[in-house]
Amino acid sequence: MHKNIRAGIAAAATLAMVSSGAMADTVTVVTSFPKELTEAYKKAYEKKYPADKVEILNKGTPAGMAYVREQPAGSRAEIFWASAPDAFEVLAQEKLLAKVDVATGNIPAKVGDYPINDPEGFYRGQALAGYGLMWNTRYMQAHKLPVPKEWVDLTKPVYFGHVATSSPSRSGTTHLTFETILQGEGWDKGWTQILQIAGNSAQITERSFGVPDGVQNGQFGIGLVVDFFGLAAKSSGFPTDFAYPSVTAIVPANIAVVAGAKSPEAAKRFMQYTLSDEGQALLLDPKISRLPVLKETYAKAPKGYPNPFDGSITAKVKFDSDLSQNRYYVVSSLFDQVITFRHKELAAATQAIHEAQKRLGTRASPQLEEAKKLAWTVPVTEQQAKDAELLRTFAAKKGDDAAVKRKTQIEEEWSTRAKANYTRAAELAAAAK
Amino acid sequence: MTVAIALAIAAFLVAFLVVPVASVVYTAFASGDGGFTLSHVMAFFQISLMRESFWNSLYVAGASVVAASILAVPLAYFTVRFRFRGAALIQTLGVLPLIMPPFVGAVAMQLLFGRSGSVNLLLQEHAGFTIPFMQGLNGVIFVESVHYFPFILLNLVVALRNIDASMEESAQNLGAHGARLFRRIVFPLAMPGYVAGASLVFVKVFDDLGTPLVLGQTNMLAPQAYLRITSVGIEDPIGYVISVIMVVFSVCALWASARILKGRDYATLQRGGGGLHRRRLKPWQAVAAYAWIALVLLLVLAPHLGILMMSLSKVWSFSVLPEGFTLDHYATVFTQSPHMIGNTLLYCGIAATLDVAIGAAIAYIILRTRLPGREWLDFTASAALAIPGVVLAIGYLRAFKGLELPFADSAFTASWIALTLAYAVRRLPYALRSCMAALQQMHVSLEEAAENLGASKARSVRRVVIPLMMGGILAGFVTSFITAAVELSATIVLSSSASTAPMSYGIYLYMQSIAGRGPGAALGVIAVAIVGVGTYISYRLTDRSAEWTR
Numbered sequence: 001m002h003k004n005i006r007a008g009i010a011a012a013a014t015l016a017m018v019s020s021g022a023m024a025d026t027v028t029v030v031t032s033f034p035k036e037l038t039e040a041y042k043k044a045y046e047k048k049y050p051a052d053k054v055e056i057l058n059k060g061t062p063a064g065m066a067y068v069r070e071q072p073a074g075s076r077a078e079i080f081w082a083s084a085p086d087a088f089e090v091l092a093q094e095k096l097l098a099k100v101d102v103a104t105g106n107i108p109a110k111v112g113d114y115p116i117n118d119p120e121g122f123y124r125g126q127a128l129a130g131y132g133l134m135w136n137t138r139y140m141q142a143h144k145l146p147v148p149k150e151w152v153d154l155t156k157p158v159y160f161g162h163v164a165t166s167s168p169s170r171s172g173t174t175h176l177t178f179e180t181i182l183q184g185e186g187w188d189k190g191w192t193q194i195l196q197i198a199g200n201s202a203q204i205t206e207r208s209f210g211v212p213d214g215v216q217n218g219q220f221g222i223g224l225v226v227d228f229f230g231l232a233a234k235s236s237g238f239p240t241d242f243a244y245p246s247v248t249a250i251v252p253a254n255i256a257v258v259a260g261a262k263s264p265e266a267a268k269r270f271m272q273y274t275l276s277d278e279g280q281a282l283l284l285d286p287k288i289s290r291l292p293v294l295k296e297t298y299a300k301a302p303k304g305y306p307n308p309f310d311g312s313i314t315a316k317v318k319f320d321s322d323l324s325q326n327r328y329y330v331v332s333s334l335f336d337q338v339i340t341f342r343h344k345e346l347a348a349a350t351q352a353i354h355e356a357q358k359r360l361g362t363r364a365s366p367q368l369e370e371a372k373k374l375a376w377t378v379p380v381t382e383q384q385a386k387d388a389e390l391l392r393t394f395a396a397k398k399g400d401d402a403a404v405k406r407k408t409q410i411e412e413e414w415s416t417r418a419k420a421n422y423t424r425a426a427e428l429a430a431a432a433k
Numbered sequence: 434m435t436v437a438i439a440l441a442i443a444a445f446l447v448a449f450l451v452v453p454v455a456s457v458v459y460t461a462f463a464s465g466d467g468g469f470t471l472s473h474v475m476a477f478f479q480i481s482l483m484r485e486s487f488w489n490s491l492y493v494a495g496a497s498v499v500a501a502s503i504l505a506v507p508l509a510y511f512t513v514r515f516r517f518r519g520a521a522l523i524q525t526l527g528v529l530p531l532i533m534p535p536f537v538g539a540v541a542m543q544l545l546f547g548r549s550g551s552v553n554l555l556l557q558e559h560a561g562f563t564i565p566f567m568q569g570l571n572g573v574i575f576v577e578s579v580h581y582f583p584f585i586l587l588n589l590v591v592a593l594r595n596i597d598a599s600m601e602e603s604a605q606n607l608g609a610h611g612a613r614l615f616r617r618i619v620f621p622l623a624m625p626g627y628v629a630g631a632s633l634v635f636v637k638v639f640d641d642l643g644t645p646l647v648l649g650q651t652n653m654l655a656p657q658a659y660l661r662i663t664s665v666g667i668e669d670p671i672g673y674v675i676s677v678i679m680v681v682f683s684v685c686a687l688w689a690s691a692r693i694l695k696g697r698d699y700a701t702l703q704r705g706g707g708g709l710h711r712r713r714l715k716p717w718q719a720v721a722a723y724a725w726i727a728l729v730l731l732l733v734l735a736p737h738l739g740i741l742m743m744s745l746s747k748v749w750s751f752s753v754l755p756e757g758f759t760l761d762h763y764a765t766v767f768t769q770s771p772h773m774i775g776n777t778l779l780y781c782g783i784a785a786t787l788d789v790a791i792g793a794a795i796a797y798i799i800l801r802t803r804l805p806g807r808e809w810l811d812f813t814a815s816a817a818l819a820i821p822g823v824v825l826a827i828g829y830l831r832a833f834k835g836l837e838l839p840f841a842d843s844a845f846t847a848s849w850i851a852l853t854l855a856y857a858v859r860r861l862p863y864a865l866r867s868c869m870a871a872l873q874q875m876h877v878s879l880e881e882a883a884e885n886l887g888a889s890k891a892r893s894v895r896r897v898v899i900p901l902m903m904g905g906i907l908a909g910f911v912t913s914f915i916t917a918a919v920e921l922s923a924t925i926v927l928s929s930s931a932s933t934a935p936m937s938y939g940i941y942l943y944m945q946s947i948a949g950r951g952p953g954a955a956l957g958v959i960a961v962a963i964v965g966v967g968t969y970i971s972y973r974l975t976d977r978s979a980e981w982t983r
Contacts, residue, residue, distance in 0.1 A: 028930070034946030038931070039769055056931040058942055062664030067929070070667060071844075072835075138751040139549060202548070203569075206649040209945060216947050218549035218751030233947045237748045287948040341481075408479065415481075 025266035028055045028077040030064040030258075036232075036287045044282055045273050052266050061087045061172065068096055073260030078267035081274075083129060083226075083253040084172025085321070086328060091256070092122040098259040102272040106295045111250045111308050113318050116293055118254075125252025126274050127283055128291040128308055131177040132244040134215050134230035135222040145221055150245045151181055154222065155196035157354035161347075162221035163201045164211045167340045169332040171208030173226045173251075179324045179331060180249040184317040187382035195376045197224075198339045199350025216240060227306065231289035249319045250308045252293065329394035330385055337411050338378060338418040345422035349375040352429035360432065367432040375425035379417045434891070435802055438794055439810065445791065446813045450858050453828025454680070454820055460831060461673035473670040477678075482652065483671065487678070490654040493573050494639040498631050500578035501585050504729055505630070509589035511722050516711040519726050526726070527583045527590075528972070529733050532964045534919035534937070535580040536643030537957040538736025540944055542576050543567055543648070544749060545739045551753040572648045577638045579732050584637070585630035592626020593619070593709065601709055619709065625693060632690035636683050640821035643921035643937075647944060654679055655823050659926060662827050667834065676824040683819040737961070743954035762951035766959070769952070772932065773939040774959065777918050780849060780935055784856035785913040788864035789906045791857075796868040797898065801877070811865070818862045822922030825855055829927060849933045852924065856917040863916060864909035871905020872898070908974040915967035919960055936960050 027045075031038055035058070042054040059067055061082045068080060068091065080091065091097050099121045107125070110116060116125035133148055140147065145162060148154055154163050168175035182190035198204065202220055205211050212229035214220040216238050230242025255274055257267040273279045280292040284301050291308060292298065298307050306313050339346060353375060356368050384390065393410070396403030464470035477483050512520045545551050546566040553563040566575050596619065604618045642655040651660060654675050661672035714722060744762050746755030795810050817825075829851050836845040845851055879901065883893040899906075921937045928938040936956055943953030 034949060035769075035931075035942055036946060036948050057929050058931060058945075059929075060664065063660075066664055066666045075844075136751055142751070206651045210649045212947060214548075216750060217544055217547070219543070219547050229947060236948050238750050238947070239748070240750070412481070 024051050024053050025263045026053045026055050027079060027263070027266045027270045028057060028261075029079040029081055029270070030057045030059060030067055030077045031079075031081040032059065032061045032064060032083065033081065036285070037282075037290075040282050040285060040288060041274065041279070044278070045270060048273065048278075049269060052269065054270070065091060068258055069094065075262055076258045076260045078258060078261040078263060079255060079270055080123075080258055081126070081253075081255045084175075085251065085254060086172060086325060088118065088123040088254050088256055089325070091258075092118070092120070096259055097122040098257045098261070098264065098267075100257045100268050100271065102268060102275060104272075104275045104294070105277060107275070107293050108295065108309065111252070111293075114249065114251050114321060116252045123254045123256035124271070124275065125293045126255040127253045127280075128250050128293055129173065129253055130227050130244055130248050130250040130291075130306075130308070130313060131173060131180070131224060132227055132230060132242055132248060133222055134212055134225040134233070134240055134242045136215050136218050136220070137239045137241055139215075139218050139221040143221060147241075147243075148222060149243065151197065151224075151247060152193060154200060155193060156200075157357065159200045159222065160351060160354055161200070161202050163197060163223070164203050164205060164214050164220035165198065165201055165224045166205045166208040166211050167332075168335050169340075170206065174208055174224070175328070175332060176249055176251055176324070177224055178335065180247060180317050180319060182331070183320060183323070184247040187385065188378070191378035192376045194335075195339065195346065195378065196350070198343065199346045199375065201343070201347070204340045204343050228288065228290045231306075232287055235286035235289060244306070244313045247317055248313070249317060250291075250313060251319075253290070326391060327385055330380075330391060333394060333407075333411060334378065334380060334385075334414060337414040341415060342418045342422060345419055345426075346375065349422040349425040349429065352426040356429040356432040365432045367428045371425040371428035371432065374421040374428070377421075379414055379421070435798060435804060439798055439804055439807065442791055442794060442810060443813075446810070446858075449829075449854050450813065450817055450820070450825075453825060453832040455828075456832040457673050457676045457824060457828045458680075460670060461677045473674050477671055477674040480671070483657065483675075486652050486654050486657045486675075489570060489650075489652050490639055493570055493577070493645075493653065494635045496570075496574045497577040497581065497638040498634050500574055501582035501634050502627075502631065504578065504582040504732070505585035505589065506627075507722075507725055508729060509586050509593060511726070512590055513593040513709055514712060515714050515718075515722070517714050517719060517722065519723060522726055522730065523586075526730060526733055527586050528968065529737070530580045530583055532915075532968050533580070533736055533740070533961050534643065534921065534964075535576050535641065535736075536647045536921055537740060537919070537940060537960065538580065539572070539576045539644050539647045540950070541736050541739025541743050541954070542579075543572070544743065545735050546575065547572075549751050554751070554753050567648075570650060573645050573650050573653075576644055576648070576736075577641065578634075579736070581634045581637055584633045585627065588626040588630035588633075589623060590626075592623045592629075595626075596622045596709055598710060628690050628693045632686045636686045636819075639682055639686075640679060640823070640922065642823050642925065643941065646925070647941070655821065655922070658823055658827065662830065662926070667830055672827065673831075676821075676827055679821045679824055680819065683821060687819050740954050740957050740961070744951060744958045746951070762955040765952040766955045770939050770956065773934055773936045773956070776849065776933060777935040777937070777960075777963075780853045780856060781914045781917040783853050784860060784917050785864070785910045787857040788861050788913040789868065789910045791861060792864035792866075792868040792909055793872075793899070793902060793906055795865055796872045796902075797894070799869070800872050801880075814865050815862045817858050820859070822855070822859055822920055822924075823926055825859060826923040826926035829855060846927065847929045852927045852933075852935070855923045855927060856920065857913075859920065859923060860913035860917050863912045867905045867909030867912060868902065871902040871908075875901050904974055908971050911967050911971035911974065915964045915971070918967075919964055 211223035215223040280297040283290040658675040747757035749755035943949035
């Protein structure tokens with residue numbers, strides 16, 4: 001019996017070694033993308049290049065970056081594949097990405113005003129994604145809610161407690177959406193809108209996936225989501241729908257070859273494949289539902305598939321990616337301090353204001369105006385947000401103790417101020433006449 | 434020979450338990466140049482997110498103990514105090530939740546009890562209000578208490594059964610009745626059992642990583658430790674501070690419970706009194722008891738039914754029950770991820786084999802030899818109980834950083850071997866208990882007889898000791914195996930590639946996308962089935978359900 005067990009273990013161990021494939025070229029892909037997408041690419045690529053093996057490491061974007069960073073050159077993963085462009089910027093700055101030259105078909109240089117490929121050539125756009133509104137049709141019916149068309153619709157009192165969004169510090173795409181609103185509407189008006197939407201939200205979810213997930217199973221009515229979540233849920237048969245508002249940004253999800261990878265040739269092969277017509281067509285799978293970067297692939301798309309190149313999604317905002325990158329940490333942190341961590345107070349203030357408005361009808365009330373101003377004004381002006389000193393403090397690396405201390409101090413200030421404002425706003429609104 | 438084996442075991446424990454944990458503690462208190470510093474701990478308490486996580490974890494663990502007690506205490510009292518048929522049902526209640534890992538059930542609970550889950554939809558329609566079972570931290574508390582209340586139930590039942598009837602009679606003779614009898618006699622006598630169960634619930638909830646992650650509640654200690662280490666990086670000291678805090682709490686809770694059990698000696702003189710007097714239920718009492726049992730049974734079955742329905746449903750959204758059933762999700766699992774099932778069987782099989790081999794050897798060394806320092810083997814192996822999975826895994830990442838595997842040119846920490854060893858260390862206490870119990874029941878005269886008949890020591894071990902211990906060894910094997918099969922805390926930190934991932938990680942991965950919910954649930958059902966069969970086997974082997982709570 002013992003012999004059998006031992007033989008079994010030995011056999012199993014050998015099997016596992018062989019299956020992990022020491023002989024063939026292995027393409028290790030570090031990615032934040034869901035299993036449907038990675039599985040489809042793995043299967044198709046291995047079929048086309050039977051000598052290669054694809055190994056998927058599914059990690060959140062920050063975890064993926066840390067993983068690449070911590071491996072020694074020469075034994076790093078081959079491919080880094082994720083949404084957030086800033087993650088690629090950081091990796092490129094740290095010299096962890098390799099410049100590679102792969103021939104591709106007709107991939108335009110820009111979508112809207114946003115360059116699809118890295119101008120310096122470290123990473124390439126592999127698919128396009130836009131933010132939009134996803135809603136659960138049954139939920140909307142049960143609560144008798146009208147279908148929203150624009151971001152600004154979500155500020156209406158009728159949607160109080162039915163909206164969900166994530167935080168920019170948790171997901172790159174959420175950050176882009178709010179940055180788009182800020183750039184489209186201007187700093188002050190944009191923040192007012194964001195605060196109103198957040199005040200109407202049932203929850204600021206911890207993960208960006210929490211939003212589409214909650215809308216899909218009916219926990220929330222409407223969510224701010226990336227298009228593929230909305231499109232994939234709809235085509236999987238869920239009672240949900242999705243639409244792009246007119247103020248939206250279309251941005252690329254990127255792919256890059258890691259510098260110091262174990263098999264650079266295979267890495268290049270894989271990247272080339274994902275950008276080929278064949279590879280791009282995989283994105284059209286209903287369970288994946290992403291927008292290809294290659295123009296001709298849209299010819300294979302089902303009817304009604306959104307196409308950013310033929311004007312079926314209009315992006316009105318001229319997106320300034322330098323501005324976005326400069327104030328990235330300030331915007332994320334500001335959002336967390338005044339919204340994510342103070343959501344309870346903000347929602348209470350918003351509710352009180354909605355109720356007062358209903359009670360007063362069209363009658364003017366200075367108290368109510370004051371309450372609105374307190375609840376929906378961000379405690380930082382555009383001028384302050386541009387301040388080089390502030391930006392530097394927030395972009396400081398870990399280990400710069402003085403900057404970190406200063407940052408914590410500023411954050412605590414924002415947070416305290418926001419809390420006081422919201423509490424006061426709720427009191428004023430309740431007393432408004 | 435014995436010395437060599439003891440040294441080998443000691444080396445194993447030092448390498449894969451002591452060193453990783455020590456490196457975590459060291460990193461939490463080491464300054465840049467290697468000296469001692471408290472600045473990381475100070476930094477931890479200066480970050481408001483960390484303070485919040487700390488209180489959240491304490492709150493969730495404490496509230497789960499309270500909620501689990503509300504479920505468990507009446508049930509325990511019914512079984513022991515009254516003579517009625519529900520007792521068998523309660524026995525089942527005590528095992529059912531344990532075969533489903535809480536993170537698997539969590540998603541299904543969202544669909545049943547969430548904001549627009551089945552229960553709240555019905556409530557909204559017929560009663561006009563909803564209950565926020567799953568809102569924020571409530572969800573974690575709800576899921577954890579439904580899952581872990583058996584720990585309190587089983588321990589409390591044992592404690593109540595051990596109360597001697599004569600104690601109760603003396604009290605009654607002295608004029609104590611009703612509430613006073615309960616408060617002054619029954620309650621204090623049952624206290625140790627309750628505390629043992631409650632502290633176990635506290636520790637398990639405090640350490641759990643999977644449930645908060647699946648429910649999206651990341652402002653707690655275990656998820657923060659995981660997120661800090663995986664995204665900020667292995668050098669981030671805050672992750673280690675969190676780990677140390679988690680270990681300290683685990684150790685304190687277990688120590689406190691051991692203390693309470695030891696400090697007051699409640700042993701009564703005679704045995705065989707057969708516990709409290711059993712009474713017959715009055716009709717209205719019977720109705721109340723059965724209603725409570727039915728309610729708890731429904732709660733306990735909810736995650737099982739929910740996950741089963743999820744795995745079979747086409748679409749389940751904003752409706753009381755799913756519409757349209759399909760087997761597609763199972764097909765997806767069997768075409769996409771059959772290797773994950775194989776991986777689980779392989780890793781947990783190896784880990785459980787290691788566990789019973791080491792466990793049997795330690796049991797023999799403790800009970801049959803006079804080796805100096807032998808109790809340290811027992812102590813160290815059992816200490817693994819107090820180390821949260823996420824901490825052990827972080828310790829592996831830290832201690833074995835840069836270690837390359839020979840022949841496979843991959844890092845040790847990224848390989849399945851690290852995962853298997855982590856499983857083995859974490860589950861060793863279970864196997865050890867089982868082997869100790871088996872050997873204790875065997876009289877030494879049997880071995881002496883064999884030796885008198887001319888058998889060498891080794892031969893008597895092989896031919897007499899091991900065969901007679903086999904029941905205990907197998908039970909230990911199964912217990913280690915099934916608990917490892919559904920562990921997520923260490924798995925999620927140490928798993929990196931999809932092809933070497935076990936089922937538990939596969940379930941987690943699937944649950945991260947909309948189209949993956951169905952296949953994830955299907956994989957969950959398969960895991961529950963494997964664990965269920967294993968539990969049944971182990972139950973048959975030992976016939977002691979109390980084994981589970983150790």
